[in-house]
Each structure stands twice: as structure tokens, then as C-alpha cells.
Amino acid sequence: MGVVTPGFTGRARGDNPRVPPGQYLTEDFPVLSVGPTPRVTTRQWEFAVVTEHGERRSWSWPELLALPSEKFTVDIHCVTQWSKLDTRWRGVRVETLIGDLDTAADYAMAHCYGGYTTNLPLADLLDGQAWIAYEYGGKPLTPEHGGPARLVVPHLYFWKSAKWVRELRLTGKDDPGFWETAGYHDYGDPWREQRYQGD
Amino acid sequence: MAGTAVSGRLAWQVARLAAIRQETATARTLVFDIPGWPGHLAGQHVDVRLTAADGYTAQRSYSLAAPAEGGRVELTVQRVPGGEVSEHLTGPYAIGDPVEIRGPIGGWFVWRPADRAPVLLVAGGAGIVPLMAMVRARRAAGSRALFRLVYSLRTPDELYYADELRKPYAGLDITYVYTREMPEGRAGIPRRLDVATLNSAAWPADFEATSYICGPTGFVETAADILLSLGRDPRSIRTERFGPSRD
Ligand SMILES: Cc1cc2nc3c(=O)[nH]c(=O)nc-3n(C[C@H](O)[C@H](O)[C@H](O)COP(=O)(O)OP(=O)(O)OC[C@H]3O[C@@H](n4cnc5c(N)ncnc54)[C@H](O)[C@@H]3O)c2cc1C
Numbered sequence: 419m420g421v422v423t424p425g426f427t428g429r430a431r432g433d434n435p436r437v438p439p440g441q442y443l444t445e446d447f448p449v450l451s452v453g454p455t456p457r458v459t460t461r462q463w464e465f466a467v468v469t470e471h472g473e474r475r476s477w478s479w480p481e482l483l484a485l486p487s488e489k490f491t492v493d494i495h496c497v498t499q500w501s502k503l504d505t506r507w508r509g510v511r512v513e514t515l516i517g518d519l520d521t522a523a524d525y526a527m528a529h530c531y532g533g534y535t536t537n538l539p540l541a542d543l544l545d546g547q548a549w550i551a552y553e554y555g556g557k558p559l560t561p562e563h564g565g566p567a568r569l570v571v572p573h574l575y576f577w578k579s580a581k582w583v584r585e586l587r588l589t590g591k592d593d594p595g596f597w598e599t600a601g602y603h604d605y606g607d608p609w610r611e612q613r614y615q616g617d
Numbered sequence: 618m619a620g621t622a623v624s625g626r627l628a629w630q631v632a633r634l635a636a637i638r639q640e641t642a643t644a645r646t647l648v649f650d651i652p653g654w655p656g657h658l659a660g661q662h663v664d665v666r667l668t669a670a671d672g673y674t675a676q677r678s679y680s681l682a683a684p685a686e687g688g689r690v691e692l693t694v695q696r697v698p699g700g701e702v703s704e705h706l707t708g709p710y711a712i713g714d715p716v717e718i719r720g721p722i723g724g725w726f727v728w729r730p731a732d733r734a735p736v737l738l739v740a741g742g743a744g745i746v747p748l749m750a751m752v753r754a755r756r757a758a759g760s761r762a763l764f765r766l767v768y769s770l771r772t773p774d775e776l777y778y779a780d781e782l783r784k785p786y787a788g789l790d791i792t793y794v795y796t797r798e799m800p801e802g803r804a805g806i807p808r809r810l811d812v813a814t815l816n817s818a819a820w821p822a823d824f825e826a827t828s829y830i831c832g833p834t835g836f837v838e839t840a841a842d843i844l845l846s847l848g849r850d851p852r853s854i855r856t857e858r859f860g861p862s863r864d
Contacts, residue, residue, distance in 0.1 A: 419668065420666060420668040420674060420717050421631050421715045421716075422668050422669065422670050422715075423667045423668055423705070423714055423716050424709075424714055425705070425709040425710070425711075425714075426668070426669050426675075426705050426709075426710075427669050427673075428667070428669045428674075428675055429675075429701040440674070440676055442675065442701065448858070449834045449858055450858050451856065451858070452725055452726075452855065452856065453841070453851055453854050453855060454842065454844070454845050454851050455838060455841065455842070498678055499676055499678070532851060562838060596725075599724075600723060600725050601724055614626075614627045614722065615626075615627070616626035616627065617627070
């Protein structure tokens with residue numbers, strides 16, 4: 419047990435099994451990003467998957483909307499300690515986008531409008547674990563929350579759920595992205611409190 | 618993390634409260650002793666962990682308010698009504714009491730004394746904290762980088778670091794924006810940060826200044842949008858958002 423701070427009793431008791439250690443529940447939807455919110459119109463918007471061989475498949479906004487999508491309700495966990503339960507989204511599964519592209523890649527780097535990047539193991543994006551989401555709470559995703567479309571990977575800390583996502587580059591090698599270069603954990607499992615390098 | 622490379626796990630360190638400076642009726646600066654503190658860059662933050670007698674813990678992030686002096690580290694905490702951690706730190710928490718701290722964290726929202734570019738700091742309320750660390754780091758290093766600070770606050774009573782900011786300081790220009798109540802004797806009516814104010818305070822685009830914006834989400838969004846509309850390069854604008862936002 420840590421060092422007790424006299425008189426501190428705490429308020430939000432962490433007895434909810436859906437809340438990972440060190441997290442507290444919020445009803446808000448806090449916004450955290452590294453710079454100004456990019457304003458990407460759906461007319462300019464394009465999303466691409468690029469394989470390690472350089473093969474590229476891309477979608478315009480209407481093309482994305484025409485793909486099979488699903489509604490999903492998930493809990494999300496931010497490294498700044500808030501968790502939010504039962505967030506409702508609509509989006510396209512990442513595996514739908516990867517489709518039958520020829521790849522043996524083990525990793526993916528998400529690249530975003532605005533220059534943000536984050537790395538993930540490709541396996542964490544497949545099997546219904548990750549989506550390119552374009553609706554939140556039944557409405558179009560707002561720019562502050564990554565609209566028109568963002569990656570949502572709820573089982574990892576939310577900085578991995580890249581906002582304003584533009585491209586997924588599949589690679590054989592795990593290179594760190596933006597926050598990972600700035601001292602954050604390479605993988606980011608909230609249940610193991612993988613916040614910073616070495617956690 | 619850039620500048621203060623850490624290898625291995627960022628360990629929790631025991632910090633003891635050494636001094637308190639009341640900034641406003643609802644905010645205080647906490648000066649901690651943390652033996653062996655590795656030092657940090659202006660703009661970085663720490664995680665603070667409180668543990669109750671029954672083992673329950675709560676942790677939150679707080680910006681470092683000043684450059685470290687040996688093992689002395691300062692945070693400024695604003696009381697959030699009903700807030701689990703801030704109410705303790707601005708209330709019962711007393712000299713000699715321990716907390717656990719780990720850091721420094723963050724390698725992006727930082728200013729380094731070697732940076733020569735002009736700097737625009739835009740603070741909303743408690744968002745002044747990491748920006749004040751930059752002002753203090755500039756002074757401590759004898760840097761000549763030109764600084765401008767735009768500090769938005771509801772009322773004059775909410776000014777943090779009042780004694781220090783009221784002293785004129787070469788190379789630092791300050792513009793105050795009051796959103797609810799003006800100081801006595803100052804002309805004008807309270808209003809929110811607007812294009813005209815930022816346009817006159819921000820460096821001209823060709824100065825290639827770096828802008829740091831910190832405050833509640835809505836404030837940061839507005840300030841960043843204004844700077845973009847004034848033609849600033851998005852890559853020159855760094856933001857840190859503290860507060861919650863409602864959808
Ligand atoms: C990188 C970073 C740096 C930060 N630096 C500072 C700092 O230097 N000084 C500082 O005072 N805070 C800072 N914060 C905010 C701080 O981490 C806590 O969120 C804040 O102290 C509230 O925590 P709490 O436990 O008291 O409230 P909680 O118990 O978490 O929240 C209680 C209620 O208040 C709401 N709430 C939470 N935070 C705020 C807020 N800021 N304004 C209004 N309502 C709120 C919550 O949504 C909730 O409804 C920083 C946050 C981050 C992410």
C-alpha cells in the first residue's frame with residue numbers, strides 16, 4: 419500500500435469492476451489533444467490503409483459511409499485518469515477496411531490530420547476490437563472529439579484512439595508515435611496501468 | 618521523454634508539503650520536498666496520488682508551477698467544488714503531510730531556455746500554472762526570448778501569482794482579459810477573449826512565435842481557433858486542456 423495521506427478518505431470508491439485501477443468515472447467527455455482542433459470537412463476527408471508493400475486503398479467520405487457499419491457501446495479510459503462508461507458510437511470495423519489487402523504486418527501506425535501519430539499492434543485492431551467511428555451518441559462526431567472520423571480502440575488508453583485519423587500504415591516494425599516518443603507507454607493497457615514507458 | 622529522458626519505470630516518490638502560498642480564495646500553491654527529484658522542463662506535469670487509511674487511492678495530474686529548486690517542487694491547485702483530490706489538497710492537506718508524486722511527464726507542452734523564438738502564452742484561469750513555469754524558467758535562465766502573456770480571468774480576485782506578475786519585467790508583456798468583473802479604475806466592460814485582443818497581443822505571423830494555450834477545454838478551443846484564423850501555423854500552437862467539457 420502507498421503512503422497514507424492523513425485525513426484523506428476519498429470519495430469515488432473504486433469498487434466498479436468496469437473501472438481500471440487509478441481511474442475515476444466521469445460523466446463529461448473531456449477533450450485532450452496536443453494542438454488546435456483540425457477542421458476537416460467531409461469533402462476533403464479521405465482515409466487510407468497502406469500496407470508494408472506500399473499497396474494503398476482509400477475511401478472518400480461517401481465511400482466510408484457506404485461500408486457496413488455497426489453501432490457499438492464501449493467503456494473508454496483516458497491516461498489522464500478518467501473513464502467513461504457506455505459510450506455509444508457508430509463506425510466501420512478496421513478489419514472491414516483492411517479486407518483482403520495482402521499484409522503480413524504486425525504493427526500499424528495511425529496518421530492523422532494535424533500530424534498526430536500513434537502505434538498499435540495490428541492484432542489489437544482486428545476481430546471487432548477497433549473501429550473508424552463517425553458517430554458519437556447518435557450524432558456526427560464533432561471536431562473536438564476527432565470528427566469527421568476517429569479510431570476507437572476501447573481496450574487501450576484513449577490516446578491510442580487517434581482523432582482525425584487519415585491513414586493506417588501497416589508495418590513490420592513497432593515505431594513509437596507522438597506520445598510514445600514523449601514518454602508514454604508503447605502499448606497502453608489500462609488494466610495494467612501502462613501509462614508511461616516502463617510501466 | 619524529451620529533455621529528461623527516463624529509463625525504466627517512472628517511480629512514485631514520497632513528497633512532503635513544506636509550504637503553502639494562498640493564491641486566491643480557492644487556489645493554493647503547494648511547495649513540496651521531494652528528495653532526489655530529477656528536475657523538469659517548464660510545462661511538464663506530475664501525477665499526484667493520495668492514499669486513504671484503508672488503501673483506497675486517487676490520482677490526478679497537476680502542472681509543475683515553477684522550475685525545481687533542488688528537491689523543491691511547486692504545484693498550484695484550484696479547488697473544484699466536490700472535487701475528490703483538489704478539495705483535499707486545498708483543504709485539510711497540511712505541512713508535513715505526505716503524498717506520492719511521479720514525473721515529470723510530457724515532452725510536448727514544454728518550453729526550453731535554449732528556445733529563441735518569441736513566445737505567446739494564453740492562459741485561461743488555472744491554465745496559468747504551466748505557463749507561469751515558463752515565465753519563471755525564462756527568468757531563472759536569463760533568457761532573452763520575447764514573451765507575451767494573455768491571461769483571461771473572471772475577476773481580479775482570481776489572479777494567481779499576483780505579486781510576481783504585477784512587477785514589470787523586461788521582455789514580458791501581459792494583457793489581462795476579465796470576463797465577469799473589471800478591476801477598479803480600469804475602463805471597459807468584462808468580455809471574453811476575442812479576435813481583436815489576441816490579434817494585438819499575438820506576435821505577427823512572420824515572427825514565427827510558438828504559442829502555448831492552457832485552460833479549460835472551451836477556452837483552449839476558442840483561443841486556438843482564433844490563432845488559426847489569424848494565420849498562425851497549426852504546428853506552432855501547443856495546447857494543454859485541463860477541464861472537463863460537456864457535450
Ligand atoms: C495535464 C494536466 C495538468 C493539470 N494541471 C492542473 C493544475 O496545474 N492545477 C489544477 O488545479 N488542476 C490541474 N489539472 C486538473 C486536475 O488534474 C484535476 O482534474 C482537478 O484538480 C479536479 O480533480 P478533483 O479530484 O478535485 O475533481 P473530480 O473529483 O475529478 O471532479 C469533480 C467534479 O468536478 C468536475 N471537474 C473536474 N475538473 C474540473 C475542472 N478543472 N474545472 C471544473 N470542473 C471540473 C468533474 O467533471 C466532476 O464533475 C490538470 C489536468 C491535466 C490533465
